[in-house]
Amino acid sequence: MKIIKLLTGICIFFLSYTSNSFSLIEVDITRGNLNPLPIAVSPLSQNNKTKKIFQNKLNLDDLGLEISKVIENNLKQSGLFNPLSKDAFLQKPDIAHLKPRFEDWSLIKAQALITGKVLIENDKLKVEFRLWDVLAAREMLALSFTTVPNNWRRVGHIITDKVYERLTGEKGYFDTRIIYVSEEGPKTQRVKKLAIMDQDGFNIKYLTLGNELVLTPRFNPTNQMVTYLSYFRNLPRVYLLDIETGIQEVVGDFPGMTFAPRFSPDGKKIIMSFAKDGNSDIYTMDIENRIVERITNHPSIDTSPSYSPNGKHITFNSDRSGYQQIYVMKSDGSNVKRISFGKGIYGTPVWSPRGDLIAFTKLHKGKFYIGVMRTDGKGERLLTENFYQEAPSWAPNGRVIIFYRETKTNKEGEGFSAKLWSIDLTGYNERLVETETDASDPSWSSLLSN
């Protein structure tokens, strides 16, 4: 009996010893720093012959450097990356592109590195780039593309999109454009023109002359067309404009107050609100056959419709409950549900391209807010507060929102300005979007290189 007890004891000892010697210690890491990721963007290398060709063709001293600056600026503006000063770089661009000396890049605290090369082939610009994980000492991404030399800024945007996607896991929003209403002159006599620019404020073009008031430009899903509202002899008209050709056509004259035309996700319809017999409701119009269909039919004021990305639902605002609130319905107008229940007045709802959130403007106690809520109205978050701001529009990845903000005038009526601003979905990284003139009513395109 004693022997059995002894053996059992030995077994238990060995079992527990074995289990102790193999039990793995686990440590939960639930905190870190939220600082933007330090990244080095090496100038894209080029040989002397290529350099001279680009100097002649594009009048740029160093195209590789200029492209790297476009990338650097995009990454910085995103708020997620901290591009390091080029003055600290120890390795030459051409060598770094072949095989980085990771210890050199680690020394300057870079965690990621972008290298590249530009060359000319059959009069075309060929660009190669690589993204490196400095700490793991390995390549994360390598791509090349060919385009016309004048497209060099877009090359910078496309590289940024690829890097952003690889390092954050979600699509970028850099190879995109923004259409907006450019404003000039005193507040009472503003000259308003349609303007379009790259998302970083470059390549601004004015699409109308400023003779007529223009409002609410919106891209269609392919980015080629824009719909907007303009007043002709004091009557609102909905226009379609082909950005590339400049050809413009009137979609229709609509009675009374017409608001905010916007494309359906398939680009086949325009959805808008207008007043018929003094009652403002939501309508769609088929662009091809121009057939108008009534979507809401309610004695209240229904405006600002926006489709969900799958086209199955529409969000809009209505004062049917007594105050202006946000509603969601099926795209045929059925199953209308109010989703905003917070204090204040809600308007300009816009469905996120991801489909998960609705951005809106809210007015409460004399302050304007830009916020987001889930599509069932839950999880309302106010991202930014100001004297006057409205018209949110989503970047195509559903992470950044652009809107416009007006400043208060002084007693003499001076000091008025309207500017574009962007803010991250988290409420961080609020930034002024530089424009040549005052600006309002921005609309963000989808990715051009899709």
Place this chain on the structure above:
Amino acid sequence: MDSSKLTLSEEDALKAQIFGCWSIPLGLPYNEDLLVRIKLKLRPDGTLIKTEILDHARMNMPGQGFFRVLAESALRAIQLCQPLKVPTSGYERWKDLQLNFDAREMLGG
């Protein structure tokens, strides 16, 4: 004392060190179930012999982009932090460690 665990102060020292090295990818969604578990094999001085991502298969699966981004950021943090602040004694106890990286609390805050 349970000899299979780090003491609270040993664990706190290690956590504090890694908190400082881990740049949480700010673009990650805060509402997704993202947890990255990494097994480490360490030398007595806290330098790394080997790292292994558990669930490594998720790194290359379609639709798991966020997992890969989080896992890579965790690996960078470990590299950046080494030598890790490990206890001065009891090497056998902690030569194999598992770190569970969970960013939800930070991103959702």
